[in-house]
Each structure stands twice: as structure tokens, then as C-alpha cells.
Amino acid sequence: MVKEAGRSARASVWLEGKARRGGRGGGQPSGLDRERITSVSVRLLDAEGLAKFSMRRLAAELSVTAMSLYWYVDTKDDLLELALDAALGELPLPDPEAEGEDWRGQLRGLATEYRALLVRHPWLSPLAGRYLNIGPNSLAFSRAVQRVVRGAGLPAHGVMGAISAVFQFVYGFGTMEAHFSARIADTGLSADEYHRQAMAMVAEAPETAGVIEEAKDILAARGGDTVAEMLDRDFTFALDLLIAGIEAMVDRG
Template sequence: MSSSEQQTLAPVPSVWTRPRRRKEQPALSQEQIVAAAVRLLDAEGIEALSMRKLGAEMGTAATSLYRHVANKDELIELVVDEVYGELELPAADGPGEKWREALAQCGHSLRAMVLRHPWVASVLGQVGLAHLGPNLIRMSERLLGLSVSAGFPAGEADLAVKAVISYVIGATTSEASYLSLLARSGKSEKEWLESLLPAAEAALEDHPVVKDHAYSRHVQDPARLRDENFDYGLQRVLDGLAVRLGRD
């Protein structure tokens, strides 16, 4: 077999395809490393993550981490799957209108997870074989079950789930980026928006429709407004799925 053929047959590098070690070092475990990495990411963001810094945070050398995690890419796969384990996923109870409420709950739970861990939004397209992680598999199993119980045929159930997830991730990625910027400002959301008001008024002076709309929203609670904005879009996606099923 040629070297090019060997490269073709080589497995995709991923923590989920690498053989597990039979014995863990007693003083350190993969679970401890992942938990520490999540804490570091939550506190300082994806830019701060390195094996050396993580080792220092844990009071050990980076070489100790490599006994449990091959590299930073594997670590990112692990932390992404870890936070997906926080999702609240209702069970499929059979056909009926409960499918919509259950999918909405899943959507809100996914949004809440991303906003708790804003760094997730920046790595979702860089996590290799993330779909092989146990928590992501559990999410896929539950969401597909809900979609099938709603009445979607097997070939379409996956597409219905992807439509919901695509909306949630798209909307929440922008929101997470906004909240990260807000956190760096050191201001509350209301203070941040108040500080931008003069510039916004000047920019919208010649755009009365947008200006009136922006002002009407400015006087509302910004966190509640973000909740309402997200739910509005999610409900419209679910409206489309309901129509597809032939329901009101």
C-alpha cells in the first residue's frame, strides 16, 4: 500500500476516534481537565485557552495534561460536548401538540447554554467530529425522537431538527458576541445602550422609520426584549413546521 493510500485510510483526528488509555493517572483525570478548561473559558474566553495556561491554572505542567488529552483540538471537542450535557431535553411523549412545546423548550435550553458559555459560539465550526460526543449524540437522539413523534417521516425528521437548531445557533451566536462585547465594556446592558444613544440618534436622523422603531425599543428592558426577540423567531420556525405537518 502506498503512503498516499495509507493517508487516505487514516482516521480523522478526533478525541472520539482515538483509542482510550486503559489506565488514568490517579492524580489527574480527563474529567478534571475538562472542568478546569470550561472554567477558564468562561472566565477569559477562547483566546486565553492553551495547554500551558490550563496546566498552570491546575497547578501542573502541560505535559501532565497530554497524558489525557492529545492536543488543544481534542480539548475543545471535549469541552464543547461537556457543556452540551447541560441541556434540558424533554422526552418524546408520542404524537400530538406537545412536540411543539418540547422543541421550544429545547431551543430555549440551547440558547441558555450558549449564553452561559459565549465562547461556544466561536468554536462550533471547529470541533471536528463533535457529533460523536456522548452529549451531542444524546441531544440528537432526543430531538429526532421529538420530530418523529410529531409526525415527520424518518427522512424529514432530521431536516426539521436541523431547521430549529440552525435558527437557535444563528440567533444565539450574534447574541453571545454582543454580550461578550458588553462584558468587556464593564457596563450593564442598560448603561451600555444609554452611552450609545447620542451616536444612534445622530446616525438615524434621516431615517425616521428606523428611528421611531429604535426609540420604542430603547425604553424597554433590554434583557426581556432579547428574550422576546429570540422566542418570536423560534415560534415562527415552529409555525412553519406545524404547517408542514398540516396542523394549525
């Protein structure tokens, strides 16, 4: 019980008190290190999903015993937190030394890349917020976002609210898009085929036909020849609305 209480208080692999990146000491399995274990964890999560991920499955992929992994991490949660930060390391960040960069373009770039990351790694969104997210890549992303939003000219008390508005929107949009992509993949159809079939069924069903009829003008005006184009158009417009809101708050003073 005491050990569990200490573990709960620490609540992050990054607050171990000692970074066991090379293992606990002598006797650890050869050919393993934390970086390799993390990389394979990300690959397994991409291929099989969060529900199927386990220490035993990871050990089999690495051709080691499950106990070998405990030279490098204490629990599966440690591995998931490491994998989460590794995935965030894929995000390209704007150069803080670059001159003449507009905060709007930088914010759009960060938001667009984060959306793509959530879709590329569907297991990421359930983990975000489960941990402290204080790994080096997470902190680098947070610093970049804060610097860009500060550059808009908002008062200090409004910066975190603006960040929340933009990136919680991106989180929701990217998470739903990832769910949509997974559902399509299960059917074996392309995104456009699935969309056409689903819309046809919904339009013909008595329970939902009226809703589709009422929204016909909105759906027609949405534009885009493909599902990808429609999603991009919706995302871009919503992000523009949020940026316009930040500009309005700056002008309000």
C-alpha cells in the first residue's frame, strides 16, 4: 500500500527521481534500451490499438521475456507515457529565432500538425490528459504553442484560454476523424464510398430523412469533391473562426 501511494504521488515516468534510460544497472538484457522499447511500443499501438497493447505482447515483438522489460520501466503506464511523448516528437515546431513569422500562420501550422498526429496515431487521444504530459517533446510543443499565442498580443490572463479554445477544438476534431477513419477501415471501403453509402441510407430512413432534407442547403454549400476535402474545409474554416476570435479579443484590449 505504501508503494502504491508513492507511485500515485509521482504520477509520471518523467518524475522517477532517476532517469533509468539505460536500465537499472548491471544484468539487464542485451540489445534492449528504453528508446528501442518505446519505438516498438509506438509501432504496436499503431498496428493493433490501445486495447490489445500489453507487456507480454511487446516482449514477444522484441523477442524477450516480459520480465526483461522491467529493467527499463516499472509498469505498462510508464511505457504508454513514453510512447505518448515519442509520438509528440513527430510534431515539427516553428523556429523561435525566425524573423517576420506571423503568429497566425504558425498557429495554423501547429494546429494542422496536431490534427494529423491524432489521426495518424488513434491511440494517442485517449492517453492525452491521462498523464502529466511533461516529457521533453510534450514540453517543447507546449512552449512553442505558448510562444506563438503570446505573439498574438493577448493579455497574459487570456493566453491559456486561447490555447484551450484552439487545441481542445483540434483534439476533438482529430479524435473524431480518427474514429471515422477506423470505422471506414473496418468496412474495406474507401472514405468516399463509405460516405456515399452512409448518406444514402440515412437519407432514405424515415427516422433521419427529415434531418437530411432540412440540412440539404448546408450540405450542398459545404463543398469538396471528396471526404478529405470536406474535412479539410471544415477544419480550416473552424480554425479561422478561432483565430478571428483571438484577433477580436486583442483589439478589445
